Amino acid sequence: MDLLLLLLWSSGLGGGGRLASAAAQCEAANADIVMLVDESGSISPPDFWKMLQFVDDIIKIFNIGPDAVQIGLTLFTDTQRTMWQLNTYQTKQSLLKAVDSLEQRGGGTKTGLALEHILHYSFKYNMGMRPDSRKIVVVLTDGESQDDVEEPAEHLRDTGIEVYAIGIRGASHLQLLNMTTDRAHIYILEDFSSLIEIFNNFSISLCNSATNRDSVRLMNGTSLCSGRLEVRSNQFNQRWSSVCEADVDLQDAEVVCRELGCGAPSVLWGALYGEVEAPWWSREFQCGGRESALMDCRSSASDRNTCSPGRAAGLTCSEPVRLVGGASRCAGVLQVKLVEWRMVEWRMVDGSDWSLKAAAAACTELHCGSAVLTASSNESSESRGWSVDRRCVEAGWRLRECSTSTRSSSTVELVCSDLLEQPIIFVSSVDGVSEAQQQGFQVSWRSSFTLSCSIQPQYPGGSFQLSFTSSSNATLSHTQPAVNHSAHFLFPAAGHAHQGSYTCVYHVHVFSHNFSSESCRLSLVVSDPTVFFMRLTLLLLSLLIFTSLICFSHKVPTLTSGDQRKPEAD
Structure with a gap:
């Protein structure tokens, strides 16, 4: 019976149709897949060959290349042998030839060590791993591992690597459960001949994992956490659709940022990341804010199937x-x-x-x-x-x-370098400060004024440097030590020489380095002295008039009660 299955498998009679069907579904796959194959002594040479034939069939359903699917392979017993890395072979033919040259070594079974090994030596940038691809491990093993598999598998899952486990004969069900990311990724077989029977279902599941099935993304941003919001539904077509800003609110944005593994949303606005043409998403999201994925949120039909120019929802999440x-x-x-x-x-x-x-x-x-x-x-x-x-x-x-x-x-x-908060600069005067239109702040001529610098408390000590640039580009600076994280610079009499722009620069020495932080620029205008003299003249005239009125009121005679006479009778 085993010989018949081997002949069927090697001739393609048992799998030609299933390979063509699976390959059609895997055309759009973009993944880094590492095959982790048990070569322990409990596996007979014919059974080891069946495992290699299974690996062959997996290779055949994918488009192989640097922009498609890459496949690495590691053999393990109680030690590990990395036979090739993800980027070693970039064509299907070279991969199949490499599989044909594999030979079994024999030994014990330590799957946990093997899982830890591929995490640190296969899924690495310099070994061909691509940050934007799906990452998948397929474990083929028989018997029970002689070491712990739960923690190494958890490290893989935490890193975003999906784990499939195929256990044959005496493999431990519990260990397989501890290894995989999903119960649907476990396959338990009675013998090695059953590999041919599960291939169709396994390949469909593997293709779904290897094909980008994300339902939300941010495009044209500076990172994965910023860009124009696009969504797609796996239930219908696979086209990406832009979302109108009117159909997304802050709670929806919180869900998107969480789904992408980013921090909280910081900006939600239209036209931030370029214009876009149709198609448009036709539903309005109604998230509660605690959902783990945008497509888990309730939604209602939107009144629009297009969106005004500049109204595509743009989102910036904080980096994780x-x-x-x-x-x-x-x-x-x-x-x-x-x-x-x-x-x-x-x-x-x-x-x-x-x-x-x-x-x-x-x-x-x-x-x-x-x-x-x-x-x-x-x-x-x-x-x-x-x-x-x-x-x-x-x-x-x-x-x-x-x-x-x-x-x-x-x-x-x-x-x-930017560990310091930005200082604050402000001006005050006993005669008051007004805002001069398009010129900054204004103080009265000859009045005293104070420029104050302050910074949020972070480190003790430091000093403030007040820098001044006049309207003629002359520069001056004054320095005072920071007292309670602030400093005050007093100017007794405002004059034309004080007109210009001021900044506060805070300096402090911490961590054996000098750090500084500059405030925003403050522009100061001193009022025209003509206005000052006019005001002074008006004040003197007002005082003169007031004094004259008082003097005049004292010179006007008044009648006393003794001067009042009764009228004479006729």
Whole structure:
């Protein structure tokens, strides 16, 4: 019977139709797939050949290439052998030839170690992994693993890698459950001949995973977390449709950002990321804000099937990266966010393989300027974290796209150049301050005024430098120490020489480096002295008139009660 199945399989009589059917569904696939194949001594040579034939059939249903599907392969026993990486073979023929040359070595079965191995040595940027592709592992094994598989598999899932497990004969059902991302990704077979029987269902499921089935994306932005909102429904056609800004609100935006693994929405507006032509999404979203995917939200039919120019919804989510524990958002311990189903978790970045170039990329991603210094520190115990491929980050990819899950006690501490808040500058005067139209603030001629600088409390000490540029481009500066995070510069009498623009620059020495931050520019105008003299003249005239009135009122005679006489009678 086994010989008959081998002949059917190798001749194509048992699978020609199913391969053609599966291949038609896999044309649009874009994935990085690693085959993890058991070569332990409990597998006979004929059964090992059947496993290789199964791998052959998987290769045949995909378009192979750098812009389509890449397939790597690792054989394992109680040790691992990486036979080729994702980018080693870029044609279907070369892959099939490489499979034909594989030979079984024999040994024990340690699937957990094998899973950890491919996470750190196969799913890497320098090994051909592409940040924008689907990432999938297919495990083929018999018997029960001699080590723990749950934690290594969890590291794969946390990194966004989908796991399929095919257990044959005495494979442990519980271990297969602990390995996979979905119960539908488990296949338990009585013997190796059953591989041919499950291929059709397996290939359809694998194609669905390898084909981009996302229902939401942001286009034309600077990262995965910004751009023009586009959606599609898997229930109908696969066309991407733009959404009119009137059909999306802040709660809908919160769901989109969560689904993409980004932070909270910061901007939601039309025309931010370019114009777009039809098609348009024809439903209005009505999210509650807690859904895990936009397509899980209620929706109602929209009145429009088109949208006015400039009204395509644009969205900017905050990046899933932050620095914690410092006095500024631009200094502290580096964390990257994990978003998985309904769980949101921030994790530390492993500092054992970190560089200043990677730190510079992190500061740029955080909009914190350049990297000033970076260091690693060790915690008292290990915890779940991220191992960031620094070569991937240095090549321009985002931190989250270059991260793989790990356990580590090492963390990254980072200080960026823009760690200081922006100072505030304002003017005050005993005679009052008015706003001069299109010229800034105005004070009265010869009046005293004060320019004050302040900054949000972050670090003790420091100083404020008040810089002045006159209307003739002459420059002056005054410096005072910061007292309670502020400084006040008094000018006793305002004159034409004080007209110009002022800024406050805060300087402080921390982390063995000098940092500075400049305020917005304040323009000051001193009122015309002619106006001052006119006002003074009016004031003197008013005083003169008032004094004259008082004097005149005292000279007017008044009647007393004794001067009042009764009228004489006729």
